[in-house]
Amino acid sequence: SPWLNTVELGRNLVHRHTVDSTNILAKGLAREGCPDGTVVTAEHQTSGRGRSGRRWTSIQEGAVQMSIVLRPHVSPAKAPSITQIGAASIALALESLGVSPRIKWPNDVLISGKKVCGILTEMSCELDHIHFIVMGIGINVNVRSFPEEISSVATSLALEGQDNLNRARLAADVLNRMEPLYRSFLQGDSEPFLSVCRRLSWLRDKSISFSRNGEPLSGVAGDIDDQGRLEVIFPDGTRDYLLSGEVHIGSI
Ligand code: BTN
Structure with a gap:
């Protein structure tokens, strides 16, 4: 080419x-x-x-x-x-x-x-x-x-x-x-x-839902960390970091 x-x-x-x-x-x-x-x-x-x-x-x-x-x-x-x-x-x-x-x-x-x-x-x-x-x-x-x-x-x-x-x-x-x-x-x-x-993050600050170990969870998407993981902020203020997987916009 x-x-x-x-x-x-x-x-x-x-x-x-x-x-x-x-x-x-x-x-x-x-x-x-x-x-x-x-x-x-x-x-x-x-x-x-x-x-x-x-x-x-x-x-x-x-x-x-x-x-x-x-x-x-x-x-x-x-x-x-x-x-x-x-x-x-x-x-x-x-x-x-x-x-x-x-x-x-x-x-x-x-x-x-x-x-x-x-x-x-x-x-x-x-x-x-x-x-x-x-x-x-x-x-x-x-x-x-x-x-x-x-x-x-x-x-x-x-x-x-x-x-x-x-x-x-x-x-x-x-x-x-x-x-x-x-x-x-x-x-x-x-x-x-x-x-x-x-x-160019589309999810940032949006409500998202996903499932972890078969359990449905929702929160707000935060930043992407230095390992490429997506930060999720739960309603109680705790945070988690997603490695990969399917995330949907909107709460459950
Ligand atoms: C997705 O969003 O689900 C991924 C789609 C990936 C499609 C591409 S087309 C070229 C390559 N060959 C395939 O069979 N799939 C990927």
């Missing part, structure tokens, strides 16, 4: 017209020992996957669908940071287009409160060692309408006034912005991506 100016990310680029899921293909390549930073992209996915076992439906040929293979030498406990690095990179790329993205902790990117991008990160690891991580990114770009069930919660760049964006260029820009954030993280400095996540 003429727009890519990274050293590692996307230098080995595998593009397919149709795949089951770019994450599945990327995991296969990772197991076979593909280079770090290998990127798989596809026009169309027949069984694109989302978080919590949901499906990611690819609509026409309107989305960036890419998966990145990474082998960070950090403890598996730090893997959630990878997803936040992805969200921060996407948000920066979208900001440079002139839209106003927000990051819904831990990893959805929203515009006008609607989801424009989702990330599915999968990891193969042992207790103290990551074999590889595959970070799958889906960005709704030139999608002009959504199925009824999701139209109130989903948006695309086309619907937000960015008509006919070049998807390859956007994908390259995300990788260009990701590389320095990822390198800093590997060197022990998470501030570059965390400062983006804090500045």
Whole structure:
């Protein structure tokens, strides 16, 4: 891609017209020992996957669908940071287009409160060692309408006034912005991506609910701490820090 100016990310680029899921293909390549930073992209996915076992439906040929293979030498406990690095990179790329993205902790990117991008990160690891991580990114770009069930919660760049964006260029820009954030993280400095996540935090000061050990809880979202955890302030004033997981807006 003429727009890519990274050293590692996307230098080995595998593009397919149709795949089951770019994450599945990327995991296969990772197991076979593909280079770090290998990127798989596809026009169309027949069984694109989302978080919590949901499906990611690819609509026409309107989305960036890419998966990145990474082998960070950090403890598996730090893997959630990878997803936040992805969200921060996407948000920066979208900001440079002139839209106003927000990051819904831990990893959805929203515009006008609607989801424009989702990330599915999968990891193969042992207790103290990551074999590889595959970070799958889906960005709704030139999608002009959504199925009824999701139209109130989903948006695309086309619907937000960015008509006919070049998807390859956007994908390259995300990788260009990701590389320095990822390198800093590997060197022990998470501030570059965390400062983006804090500045663009969508949940901050909102009432949220979530479940912990099957128990439904609600509180108000606070800041994102230096480990990327979301602070929650409960009605009695006590605080807790969420590591990852699903958070809903509104109380129970
Ligand atoms: C979510 O918000 O639930 C995550 C959606 C992730 C979708 C992307 S599209 C590219 C990659 N391949 C997949 O099968 N899923 C991710």
